[in-house]
Amino acid sequence: MSVSGLCELCQTNEVVDGCDRCGRLVCERHYDRSTGLCTDCLLEVGDASDREGEPDQRSGPDGVDTYEF
Helix, strand or coil: CCCCCECCCCCCCECCEECCCCCCEECHHHEECCCCEEHHHHHHHCCHHHHCCCCCCCCCCCCCCCCCC
16 A cells, blocks of 8 residues: 555654554554554554453453354
Protein backbone atom coordinates (compact mmCIF):
# COMPACT_ATOMS: atom_id res chain seq x y z
CA MET A 1 0.00 0.00 0.00
CA SER A 2 1.34 3.37 -0.97
CA VAL A 3 0.40 6.24 1.30
CA SER A 4 1.42 9.87 1.39
CA GLY A 5 0.63 12.91 3.48
CA LEU A 6 1.20 13.97 7.06
CA CYS A 7 0.86 11.81 10.16
CA GLU A 8 -2.64 12.04 11.64
CA LEU A 9 -1.21 12.18 15.17
CA CYS A 10 1.58 14.75 14.97
CA GLN A 11 0.73 16.49 11.66
CA THR A 12 4.49 16.94 11.12
CA ASN A 13 6.15 13.84 9.70
CA GLU A 14 5.37 11.94 6.49
CA VAL A 15 3.06 8.92 6.71
CA VAL A 16 4.78 5.52 6.58
CA ASP A 17 1.88 3.13 7.32
CA GLY A 18 -1.65 2.78 8.63
CA CYS A 19 -2.80 1.40 11.98
CA ASP A 20 -4.36 -2.06 11.69
CA ARG A 21 -6.85 -1.25 14.45
CA CYS A 22 -8.11 2.31 13.86
CA GLY A 23 -6.87 2.97 10.32
CA ARG A 24 -5.02 6.19 11.13
CA LEU A 25 -2.17 7.03 8.76
CA VAL A 26 0.89 7.61 10.93
CA CYS A 27 4.61 8.37 10.75
CA GLU A 28 7.48 6.11 11.80
CA ARG A 29 7.51 7.67 15.28
CA HIS A 30 3.84 6.87 15.90
CA TYR A 31 3.77 3.36 14.36
CA ASP A 32 4.78 0.11 16.06
CA ARG A 33 5.87 -2.34 13.34
CA SER A 34 5.77 -5.40 15.61
CA THR A 35 2.05 -4.98 16.35
CA GLY A 36 0.90 -2.96 13.33
CA LEU A 37 -0.71 -0.42 15.68
CA CYS A 38 -0.36 3.33 16.12
CA THR A 39 0.95 4.49 19.48
CA ASP A 40 -2.53 5.58 20.63
CA CYS A 41 -4.02 2.12 20.00
CA LEU A 42 -0.99 0.44 21.52
CA LEU A 43 -1.59 2.40 24.73
CA GLU A 44 -5.28 1.40 24.74
CA VAL A 45 -4.83 -2.32 24.12
CA GLY A 46 -1.44 -2.71 25.77
CA ASP A 47 1.61 -4.49 24.46
CA ALA A 48 1.22 -8.27 24.20
CA SER A 49 4.79 -8.76 25.43
CA ASP A 50 3.78 -7.09 28.72
CA ARG A 51 1.21 -9.84 29.33
CA GLU A 52 3.27 -12.81 28.24
CA GLY A 53 2.24 -15.89 30.19
CA GLU A 54 -0.99 -14.35 31.46
CA PRO A 55 -4.26 -15.95 30.33
CA ASP A 56 -6.63 -13.93 28.18
CA GLN A 57 -9.22 -12.46 30.56
CA ARG A 58 -11.90 -12.43 27.86
CA SER A 59 -11.93 -16.17 27.19
CA GLY A 60 -12.49 -19.35 29.14
CA PRO A 61 -9.85 -21.93 30.04
CA ASP A 62 -10.05 -23.48 26.57
CA GLY A 63 -9.58 -20.14 24.79
CA VAL A 64 -13.18 -19.84 23.64
CA ASP A 65 -15.40 -17.17 25.15
CA THR A 66 -18.74 -18.14 23.54
CA TYR A 67 -20.19 -21.42 22.36
CA GLU A 68 -23.15 -21.44 19.97
CA PHE A 69 -25.28 -24.53 19.33
